[in-house]
Amino acid sequence: MAVWCPALAIDRWxxxxxxxxxxxxxxxxxxxxxxxxxxxAASAPARAAGARVGMLLADARALCPALVVHPADPAGDRxxxxxxxxxxxxxxxxxxxxxxxGVIVDVTGVAHLFGGEAALMxxxxxxxxxxxxxxxxxxxxxxxxxWALAHHGPAHAVLPTGADALAHLHDLPAAALRLDxxxxxxxERLGLKRIGDLAAxxxxxxxxxxxxxxxxxxxPLVRLDQFAGRVPEPILPVVAAPVALVQRRLMEPVxxxxxxxxxxxxxxxALARRLEAMGQGARRLxxxxxxxxxxxxxxxxxxxxxxxxxxxxxxxxxxxxxxxxAGFGIEVVRLSAPWAEPLALTQADLDGAAQAHxxxxxxxxxxxxxRLGAGAVAMPVPxxxxxxxxxxxxxxxxxxxPCQEELALHARPLKLLDRAEPIAVIYEAPDGLPRLFRxxxxxxxxxxxxxxxxxxxxxxREKGGARLRDYFRIExxxxxxxxxxxxxxxxxxxxxxxxxxxxxxxx
Amino acid sequence: xxxxPGPRQDTGDVVPVxxxxxxxxxxxxxxxxxxxPSGGPPPRAGEDTRWRPGLRMACRHxxxxxxxxxxxxxxxxxxxxxxxxxxxGDHRPWLWVQDRTAIRLSGRxxxxxxxxxxxxxxxxxxxxxxxxxxxxxxxxxxxxxLAFVIGxxxxxxxxxxxxxxxRLSLVAERHGVPLWLVRLSARHDLGSARMRWDVAAxxxxxxxxxxxxxxxxxxxxxxxxxxxxQPGQWMLGHDGxxxxxxxxxxxxxxxxxxxxxxxxxxxPGRG
Numbered sequence: 001m002a003v004w005c006p007a008l009a010i011d012r013w014x015x016x017x018x019x020x021x022x023x024x025x026x027x028x029x030x031x032x033x034x035x036x037x038x039x040x041a042a043s044a045p046a047r048a049a050g051a052r053v054g055m056l057l058a059d060a061r062a063l064c065p066a067l068v069v070h071p072a073d074p075a076g077d078r079x080x081x082x083x084x085x086x087x088x089x090x091x092x093x094x095x096x097x098x099x100x101x102g103v104i105v106d107v108t109g110v111a112h113l114f115g116g117e118a119a120l121m122x123x124x125x126x127x128x129x130x131x132x133x134x135x136x137x138x139x140x141x142x143x144x145x146x147w148a149l150a151h152h153g154p155a156h157a158v159l160p161t162g163a164d165a166l167a168h169l170h171d172l173p174a175a176a177l178r179l180d181x182x183x184x185x186x187x188e189r190l191g192l193k194r195i196g197d198l199a200a201x202x203x204x205x206x207x208x209x210x211x212x213x214x215x216x217x218x219x220p221l222v223r224l225d226q227f228a229g230r231v232p233e234p235i236l237p238v239v240a241a242p243v244a245l246v247q248r249r250l251m252e253p254v255x256x257x258x259x260x261x262x263x264x265x266x267x268x269x270a271l272a273r274r275l276e277a278m279g280q281g282a283r284r285l286x287x288x289x290x291x292x293x294x295x296x297x298x299x300x301x302x303x304x305x306x307x308x309x310x311x312x313x314x315x316x317x318x319x320x321x322x323x324x325x326a327g328f329g330i331e332v333v334r335l336s337a338p339w340a341e342p343l344a345l346t347q348a349d350l351d352g353a354a355q356a357h358x359x360x361x362x363x364x365x366x367x368x369x370x371r372l373g374a375g376a377v378a379m380p381v382p383x384x385x386x387x388x389x390x391x392x393x394x395x396x397x398x399x400x401x402p403c404q405e406e407l408a409l410h411a412r413p414l415k416l417l418d419r420a421e422p423i424a425v426i427y428e429a430p431d432g433l434p435r436l437f438r439x440x441x442x443x444x445x446x447x448x449x450x451x452x453x454x455x456x457x458x459x460x461r462e463k464g465g466a467r468l469r470d471y472f473r474i475e476x477x478x479x480x481x482x483x484x485x486x487x488x489x490x491x492x493x494x495x496x497x498x499x500x501x502x503x504x505x506x507x
Numbered sequence: 508x509x510x511x512p513g514p515r516q517d518t519g520d521v522v523p524v525x526x527x528x529x530x531x532x533x534x535x536x537x538x539x540x541x542x543x544p545s546g547g548p549p550p551r552a553g554e555d556t557r558w559r560p561g562l563r564m565a566c567r568h569x570x571x572x573x574x575x576x577x578x579x580x581x582x583x584x585x586x587x588x589x590x591x592x593x594x595x596g597d598h599r600p601w602l603w604v605q606d607r608t609a610i611r612l613s614g615r616x617x618x619x620x621x622x623x624x625x626x627x628x629x630x631x632x633x634x635x636x637x638x639x640x641x642x643x644x645x646x647x648x649x650x651x652x653l654a655f656v657i658g659x660x661x662x663x664x665x666x667x668x669x670x671x672x673x674r675l676s677l678v679a680e681r682h683g684v685p686l687w688l689v690r691l692s693a694r695h696d697l698g699s700a701r702m703r704w705d706v707a708a709x710x711x712x713x714x715x716x717x718x719x720x721x722x723x724x725x726x727x728x729x730x731x732x733x734x735x736x737q738p739g740q741w742m743l744g745h746d747g748x749x750x751x752x753x754x755x756x757x758x759x760x761x762x763x764x765x766x767x768x769x770x771x772x773x774x775p776g777r778g
Contacts, residue, residue: 360650368632
């Protein structure tokens with residue numbers, strides 16, 4: 001079932017206004033644009049007076065000086081639509097948003113509970129009317145057909161299950177296919193004004209004409225198939241997810257840290273109890289502090305594993321609250337867990353255990369991450385690349401991570417410098433390897449060397465001018481072992497003379 | 508005492524004898540008394556004892572002073588950590604903490620170059636200042652899921668004074684997680700580590716198949732301050748196949764039959 005509220009914004013404005021406001025005034029809602037205020041919604045009297053959606057306010061005023069102008073609230077309209085999407089689940093198990101002003105409900109196999117499709121729609125119409133919303137409803141086998149009927153069909157239209165949407169609805173305009181305005185204009189210029197016109201054309205011709213349009217809203221063929229039910233069209237259902245949230249209103253504004261800590265501890269215990277009731281553990285926590293002078297401070301943190309241990313939460317927030325300025329005092333404190341994951345009811349006294357038996361790895365990583373930042377704690381994982389500095393990458397630590405078989409590379413150094421450091425070759429042997437080089441101000445003499453190990457640039461990533469590298473494992477006179485490379489070859493036509501770099505330190 | 512001082516005294520020394528390695532491998536496990544499962548009791552202070560590789564130590568805090576221009580400090584720390592591990596099948600992760608200067612001077616750990624049984628369980632912490640590095644070390648030592656902790660701090664930061672060092676020692680001993688703290692290009696300042704080493708790279712032995720190539724790493728290690736052991740100098744390295752720590756005579760080739768370089772696998776009753 002498709003639900004369309006043609007005048008959602010206007011209806012909402014009336015709902016939240018005094019009932020004494022006359023309904024027959026020419027009301028318009030305007031939004032700010034770069035070229036001045038522009039009309040985003042117009043009531044029926046205003047439309048009769050000549051105001052159109054998309055018109056500049058100045059032009060509309062010229063047509064009808066008596067317009068009643070109010071600012072639009074798109075965010076509020078969206079919130080109303082989201083609440084409507086949950087509310088319409090009284091007629092079907094799944095519902096999805098159809099922005100900006102519609103909702104789609106899956107009523108498959110549900111109609112008999114209400115006494116048939118017509119009775120269902122009558123019930124829905126009455127409920128919406130009781131809420132003060134004007135709606136157009138339609139029921140059809142596919143979401144596309146229902147949408148088309150609701151927007152462009154007769155009122156309360158029902159297309160029975162199994163009916164061929166194309167055959168019954170070929171008279172609807174092309175705009176009923178949920179296409180972008182530009183595409184509708186293009187189709188009209190081509191003379192394809194009805195769905196039937198479009199369906200009469202060969203598929204290959206349509207596919208060729210719109211071959212570079214990927215989005216369904218820009219490709220009439222995809223929309224036609226969705227309309228007729230030839231391809232599936234998954235809809236993203238709206239599911240209400242309760243967020244664990246606790247808050248304290250303080251009788252006396254808090255200005256000192258120890259009192260705030262006590263309030264946070266209190267909230268953490270309450271939140272833990274609520275999460276336990278839901279069988280969940282928090283992965284992200286948000287602490288909001290409302291101050292007397294009207295400012296709001298937000299502190300948020302993420303956890304490595306789902307937890308609801310109050311002591312752990314308190315300790316993590318203690319770091320976060322170090323820089324908070326209470327000003328004239330904090331009057332409301334709210335702690336919520338917007339992201340929670342299922343966590344079985346196994347809970348021990350971790351804080352006491354931490355003193356006696358040490359902390360767990362997840363707690364250790366959490367503490368390190370909170371103090372040092374998310375990127376500071378990492379573990380290396382192999383990456384399929386033969387370029388040495390790309391052969392590993394750093395990811396968030398997870399010791400249980402499954403690991404693929406890695407490339408068996410020959411004798412790699414223990415440590416790699418973040419940036420390979422250039423070395424100055426003082427004396428080069430005829431075979432191409434330096435005998436003496438200077439690095440960090442000290443002169444090293446190469447006593448033994450192994451190489452070259454030639455590593456070519458990855459042509460699929462790097463530019464064509466990238467030079468190959470010849471790696472050498474060397475040992476100097478006092479036994480220091482390094483990994484050096486020469487970038488490029490003499491006469492390879494990719495720059496000047498080859499340069500030498502030191503990239504790794506061997507153990 | 509499970510291990511009498513008698514056999515240890517004559518075997519722990521660096522003796523430049525021309526024993527064949529194979530002969531030593533045959534003889535040594537028979538002579539050597541079995542280890543206590545939790546590691547033998549540490550030698551008491553005042554006894555005339557020398558450190559040797561493979562000794563089960565109660566020492567939880569070791570400092571290694573090395574130059575920032577070479578990786579010997581970290582490499583020896585890793586070798587010692589592997590050597591001191593009780594259980595070869597240990598799969599707990601381990602922590603490597605570096606401050607920013609240490610990363611800049613001596614680079615980050617490189618997974619393909621790490622010892623094979625350690626590389627998949629490394630957790631690396633890139634701390635900004637030395638204070639952050641010390642915090643990370645302490646948190647790591649407090650974590651029961653870590654096998655050991657390696658720290659790398661460059662220079663002599665003010666934050667790493669005797670108090671901080673003592674704090675690390677106490678935490679490490681309390682929770683039983685060993686700490687190897689590598690000090691890059693640092694003065695020998697005050698510290699409470701149970702063992703303090705000076706490490707430098709040493710020329711490696713010739714490789715069997717390519718005499719011109721650098722061979723297995725060798726380090727010249729000097730124990731200059733220790734709680735229970737006598738100070739001394741060693742030439743340390745991996746013993747070829749088994750990748751255990753072993754002491755070598757200063758000239759290459761002749762393996763000193765140090766008691767500790769035998770693998771635990773050859774002792775009955777241990778995996």
